[in-house]
Amino acid sequence: MPRSVTDPSRAARQDAECGLFALARSAEVQPAELKPVPAAPPLDPSVDEWDDAPLYEARRKIYPQRVSGTYRRIKWAVLLVTLGIYYLTPFLRWDRGPNAPDQAVLIDLSNSRFYFFFIEIWPQEIYYLTGLLIIAAMTLFLMNALAGRIWCGYLCPQTVWTDLFQAIERLTEGDRREHMRREQGGWTAERVARLGAKHFLWLMVAWWTGGAWVLYFADAPTLVYDLATLRAPFIAYLWIGILTFTTYVLAGHMREQVCLYMCPWPRIQAALTDEHALNVTYRLDRGEPRASVKKSAALLAKGLPAGDCVDCLQCVHVCPTGVDIRQGPNLGCIQCGLCIDACDAVMAKIGRPARLIAYDTDLNIHRREQGLAPEYRFARMRTLLYVAIIAAVGGVMTFALVTRTAQSISVLHDRNPVFVRLSDGAIRNAYTVRIANKRSERREFTLSITGLAGSLLDVVQTREDGRFVVEVGPDQTREVRVLVTDYAELPPPSTPINFHLYDVKSGERAAAGDYFRAPAGG
């Protein structure tokens, strides 16, 4: 069916150019120096009604070509490190003494605990997660303000796994041309074998990915043994199945579609970038007008301008998302830098300087066009602000973590009744007190109050041996009912009081404030 647009990168570019700088740039630069966007082919005249056109955008298959160079090496290294962390972390051990798991990183859902090396997080401390999310978002913004989509190009799981799956694809079905040729050659036995090998390897990687996932939720060595002997809980197999499926589909089949259609970050990134951010950029000031090696030599001989770009399309062929970086900032571009490697290789062969495509800023393109020296400004208001926010949140979290106590007390005043008048006229308030013991051993605490002279404390549900001792089990909380009775003649309607918790053995303490209420006017 005739469709005018089949190039996702073009659709993507519209989005990216919503940014002010991009608009300005497209207005200034595009008509003269960018290759004009080819007009869409006219619709089939036999189709009268637009409604007859397909409702969907057909996918353009991408065959990313193998490439080598600086950024490829960085990507391999990052892939090894990140996948290594992911697959091996569950097997790291961390001794926490008795009554606690010895797995370094463990999300213990059934006991509502999260263990991360020396850190143990309880559900009520989930604000650490909020802090982590703020830091993660700000780090993402900071990366973007400094050097574009570093996250997308190198660190995003979608990129890492897709990279691995594409490597497997090249291994089994061959590099770009070989792969395309085989696909056109029809169903030969060899192709079937190669396809089978590819999907088998993909599924193995996907399966191991799912397998590693569940190990974060239970003792890894035990679970591996149970999984192998078919004694693991059904939920473990289910999650392995789910993650095998998602990995296989997302990294094997969806690939750049995830970045183009499913991920929100490209849209946000386009709105957050500015003229000082290093983005993977085609230096059109150097590259245009494009001409083959021979043609450019001829042009230069005639004294006509000729750029460094020889239009070899290597940058497009190696691109994992199939974009043409020479079209400018691009939503489909994950800025992995593979086109830089590809272009550098070509430039080296034809004896021209490297980095026709490079991490560069929008500003510098303009400056070079005007004959000015490039200028880099990393310390800008926004980067400093991001760093400040990261430092502030990180500081607060570190402070909270360092001052985290092994016990805590929280007090909840009875709401109905707020106070009780006893038969002798005294006023009593009741509180629900929750004591948390964050140690992995059973501890005994005593309770006392300050702020209300002449008052009497009573802890319901405890042993009565002269003092109120509340036992709390290892890594547990306990709720007790506490009664405070005031014998003052006319207590004020509201008196601030403090509850104090002491560890009987170690003397460690915690405190919480509340109020003692009495009827207005005695």
Added chain:
Amino acid sequence: MATEHTDVDSVTGTATTGHEWDGIRELNTPLPRWWLWTLYLTIVWAMGYWVVYPAWPLVTSFTSGALGWSSRTAVVSELNDLKSLRAPMNTKLAATALGDIKTDQALADFTYAQGRASFRENCGPCHGAGGGGAKGYPNLNDNDWLWGGSLEQIQHTIEFGIRSGHQKARESQMPAFGKDGMLKRDEIDNVASFVRSIANLPTRSGANLAAGKTIYADNCAVCHGSDGKGNKEFGAPNLTDGIWLFGSEEAAIVEIVANSRNGVMPAWTGRLDPVTIKALTYYVHSLGGGEK
């Protein structure tokens, strides 16, 4: 018309839908094929629910679905799961004497939690969610008990109720001295003033406290005691403390002496199982007023 539809936007090179609003044209950027197929698949998947789960209303019933699932049976089965989960502790609670619950910390915490849940469900409507009571409904947090505040006494009250009609119910009757003509209006006024005086409350000027004292000794002391401290045998309230079920104003006292008040609490035996009543007993006892 067809030419308008083939309009291509010059900046992006994207065809437009031909729709235009105030000079702004809509670009035609259709969804990817896999996205649409996913949407269609979810629609088909949704239809599966019609087959498997209750879905379509009929005239008098509904399509019940192939799985036979219903929210009612789901609740029942979940409640049964809960019951079997609590069974070991409940068995232990049933076998433990009321006074010994406190010696087992885990059992005490369990009993307290069970009692609190059950209290809110069954007792809260009259006594309040926290047992704070209301006019005519005793506050269970204080240390004043009509029928006794020991574990055994509380259990008895919960089991058989007060004037509930049950054979073992707590029974007593405050006479209606005025309505039944036993006392005249001025006598009632005087005895009410006297009752306020023994509770250390200010009395009406002109009240004849001596006369009131005599009337009290003749009519009230039998149940409320000569010192006015009440008697838990008959559920007769202590008249000397600061706690008043129906109010301490003279008018409120006059009203009771004249017309009487006889509150009713239902018997819970038979309505709640013995373990629940045990848990309720423990909970009410621990609200703050529990006696030895």
